Amino acid sequence: MARSNGSIQTLYDLEKEIFKLQLKAKDIELKLDDSFDHLHDNFYKMGWNSVFSFRRRKRREEQEGSFSTGFVQGLLGTESIQLLLEKFLPIISAKISAGLEKLMERWFGKK
16 A cells, blocks of 8 residues: 655654545545445346347337438439449349359259
């Protein structure tokens, strides 16, 4: 434990240092009691919130709509993106179906 700057040379200095430490211990005890009372008063609510916070968060996101969903919907709603997707989706789907056909031929043999 840290002592005061001056060295203790007399009985009076020792008693003064003991008194300071007792005051400090009392202050720590009061803070600890306050923290324990706060925990005691709010333990049920804190436990409930920690266990069921994901439900409340999910419900809030459903009500408000998340930023990413709104952003993607707004992006896909633009005309230029829709035209681009109309051009590329048939090409991409043809490549995916060709790849799946080759995979099926490897697994199940040629028909």
